[in-house]
Amino acid sequence: MNPSLPTAGAVPRLTELSHGGGCGCKIAPGVLAELLKRAAPMPLFPNLLVGSETADDAAVYQLNDEQAIVATTDFFMPIVDDPYDFGRIAATNALSDIYAMGGKPLFALAIVGMPINVLPHETIARILAGGESVCADAGIPVAGGHSIDSVEPIYGLAAIGVVHPQRVARNAAARAGDVLVLSKPLGVGVLSAALKKGRLDAQGYAAMLDTTTRLNRPGTALAGLDGVHAMTDVTGFGLLGHLLEMCRGARLTARVDYRALPFIDAAPALAKAGCVTGASGRNWSAYGADVTLEGGLPAIAQALLTDPQTSGGLLVSCAPEAVDEVVQCLHDGGFGQAAVIGRLEAGDARVVVA
Structure with missing residues (x-):
């Protein structure tokens, strides 16, 4: 059975109600940068360890010598039609920002916008239940939230966590000579495009669900390793976009x-067949000038490298002597495709792919 096919009855598919899905809904990086330029300068807050300066994954505010609060919010429109799966994916994606900062989640608040007169209440309840199941797996409560009646279905979390101030995993603290490790395979956006076109089979759907609902909880342990210098998660701006931020x-x-890049098995073939998202092109337009794709790469390389990853993996920058420990930590945490994908060196802020 093709998981993108509508069920019987007049209830619309979730993806039919939204103009985009998952992290592909993000405002294009170039547009976002222009909008943020117009924001008023922020006053100095000495306890704010991480703000918006380096486009990091979450804000971090120091409480005392031993504790800092990690705060983030993330929400989007449906990437799949099954309401329970949508809730799980959205919650996993939101909690990822806590783990990417090296934090441990404490609790979450639900962010809910639903077309109340279009979707059955049971469908909405299943979305919420999916998110709650992921939070239960992470060992935290959904302690409240806010809901509105909206034209398109929207769901996500505001998540709060805690981290030691000396163990914050910033995205901007990488060092020349570091090795890059990626924890999850790429290709979520490609598979989501195939789903919308009715070209994703049950095996492909299961693979997409497996990666998008896998919590990035090894991030907490990775931040405690002396050789780990920087970390981020790969989401809507694709591998290239988030690596460029680093x-x-x-x-x-x-x-x-x-x-060396890991891909979801079906992704390269589906991308070659034209299953790519509009966000991929917008991503390249925003930052392609700072990327060099050397000769010999397949024609689909650009699309896969800019592919928006909903609930994507951790991108870790670590000292060469820490690589084995980092990869082993990820493998032990259930990330069997974690792989060394490159390195960092002195030079201009750019990415070269060969």
Whole structure:
């Protein structure tokens, strides 16, 4: 059975009600940068360890010598039609920002916008239940939230966590000579595009669900390793976009080995068949000038490298002597496709893929 087919009755598919889905809904990075330029300068808050300066994954505010609060919010429109799966994916994606900062989640608040007169209440309840199941798996409560009646279905979380101030995993603290490790395979956006076109089979849907609902909880342990210098998660701006944020923050050049990149099994073939998202093109338009794709790469390389990852993996920058420990930590945490994908070196803030 094709999981994108509508069920019997007049109830619309969730993806039919939204103009985009998952992290592909993000405002294009170039537009976002322009909007943020117009924001008023923020006053100095000494206890704010991480704000918006380096486009990091969450805000971090120090409470005392031993504790800092990690705060984030993330929500989007449906990437799949099953309401329970949508809730699980959205909640996993939101909690990822806590783990990417090296934090441990404490609790979450639900963010809910639903077309109340269009979707059955049971469907909405299943979305909420999916999110609650992920939070239960993470060991935290959904302690409240806010809901509105909206034209398109929207769901996500505001998540709060805690981290030691000396163990905050910033995205801008990478060092020349560091090795890059990626925890999850790429290709979620490609598979979501195939789902919308009715071209994703049950095996592909299961693979997409497996990666998008896998909590990035090893991030907490990784931040405690002395050799881990920087970390982020790969989401709507694709691998290249989030790696460029790391490079810009640290003023370094990244060199990526394309052959070492892990992909969801069906992704390259589906991308070759034209199943790519509009967000992929917008991503390239925003930052392609700072990327060099060397000769010999497959024609689909650009689409896969810019593919928006909903609930994507952790991108870790670590000292060479820490690589084995980092990869083992990820493998032990259930991330069997975690792989070394490149390195960082002195130079302009850009990415070279060969």
